Amino acid sequence: MAAEGDFLTRYRAVSNKLKKRFLRKPNVAEASEQFGQLAKELKQQDCLPYAAFCNLAMARCEQTLFNAPGEALALTDAARLFLQAEQEQRQLQAPGFDEHLQAALNCYSFAVKVYIEMNQPVMAASLCLELGNALKEMNKPGEAIIHFQRASELQTQMPIESLLSQWEVASCKILTRDYDGALAVLSEMQLACHERAPLLPGTNTPVGAFTDLMAKCEISRVLLLMLLEPPPQKLLPEHAQTLERYAWESFDSHSQVNFLPENVFLLLQSVVMACQEKDIESLKYLQTELWPLLSADHNHLLHLVLQERISPSGQGV
Template sequence: MGDGSGSSVDFLGQYRAISNKLKKRFLRKPNVTEASDQFGALALRCERDELPQYAGLCWMAAARCEGSLSNNPGEAWDLVRGARQFMAAEVKGARLGCPSPGGEHLQAAVSCYSHAATKWQQHQSCEHTQGLPQPPSPLAAGLSLELGHALRVDLNRVGEAATEYKHAAELQRGSPLEQLNSLGLLASCQIELGDYDGALSTFNEMVTVTEVGSRPTMGAYSDILHRCEVTRVLLLLILQPSAQRLPPDLAQVLEKYAWGEEGSVPVSYLSEDEFLLLQSLVMACQSRDVESLCSLEAELWSHLSSEQRGLLRTLVRQMFSGPK
């Protein structure tokens, strides 16, 4: 097959020929396994010829075959292959400025991902010991992360990506580090969307997940708490919630910096320099000392991630524009 109308005619002919083999005939049972293999082979040829939408259709047909054979894992994997091809078609069209009509390729990708996740959950349910609660499928969570990444990075659909990251985090409740990763991605999307209240809520959830069971605050957990601490301070200074709207746990976040004693660092995962700089930042914002804020921005810059630097710039601009 090659590019152009000839390739589509060639594809349709082969696709129909395989489909015809699945029709019931008198005294003859269709060979579903053979048809599944042939759909898969045709899909691979379409992939090589850079016809992702056709490859997606073939993988969906192969998945239907596997479903009729009650092969849930095989059906799920073919659906994932189809989802990836439909997504590739959508991304290719978007980059060329010619997205699919009504986003049909994206809709097909989302549908395939969702159906595959359901099949994996069903397969796990069958294998799980009866009478015990069924744990969420890590494969299903992985699909939400994969879809979220494609939506955010390849298609710049940040709001839809946030939904997928949130769903992944819900499926990862038994795996704290994986859940924290998904929540971190969700928080980044919320910041990108300007949903600072939502981001603050997500960082609070991350702190709760990290502190459950008195997990040691070292290694990855320490890094996560460090990110949460610094980002929550910046978000609180941007939002400027009234004392009546500020929950006790968030009030304590700022109190550490407003009333910290000299020579003490009440946050174990911050260096003394970081703590003192944040303390100065909180006090400068509370007193609306714009001159000190400008000097602190330069000093804090090297201690912050790119995301936190963006929040700091937002805070400085907000302070310069006057009271809310």
């Protein structure tokens, strides 16, 4: 493995080539290539932070050459190397000050900026999602929210992808126990899906990818309302309408929620009644019945609803 001194010697040797000399222009393209080669060698030797610094130097060279694609690529490589170094440090449970993570955040931010200036919002959004997912996996959902939100804003020309990024925002808000915030995001998502979803000819039955998102949002919203238990005077009209659909006295309620399988709808209806009746045993039974039918996110919410009934914490709106 190359020693730190060897890395610094080679790094300085390449950097010296960029210094202006009398009657001679520095060969920036050659320096960029050499920084890139040094980065590859250091990565192979698992010297990730040093490799990242070489990629940063390469990005500066590409910026000088007005090569925006090369600059964005080098910045992305640096970001991923810093992130990998942070992840490895965490796996080893080594003490640190998140310095590699901070460096990764800065590199991702600059790369996103370059892609936006190049009018490539899709590439910028993909980096925001990549960073958001990494932060979420590091148990930093609160910090991930802003990156998922940014991704959604950059995906305005791709409505499904934009809504999926919003779903991640809601998921992170649930993980940070901002249940009101999650409910607000999911309600906006469901409205957007309802407005965009195509209908089967001659019916009011929605079809397509928007329908799947409507179903995901509906289940989460019902469970969040059971978790929050807002008093009637604080219940927003759209949330009151949602709960009305699950009231037993409602006539043919499933026709209003025809984007949900009937068995899931009926079980959710039972969950709402069990919560209103504070019937914990029925809730436990319903959890068992719903478990294989729901996603991991939904099962997490249902678990929270049950835990709240068993040992109330005073959570409310």
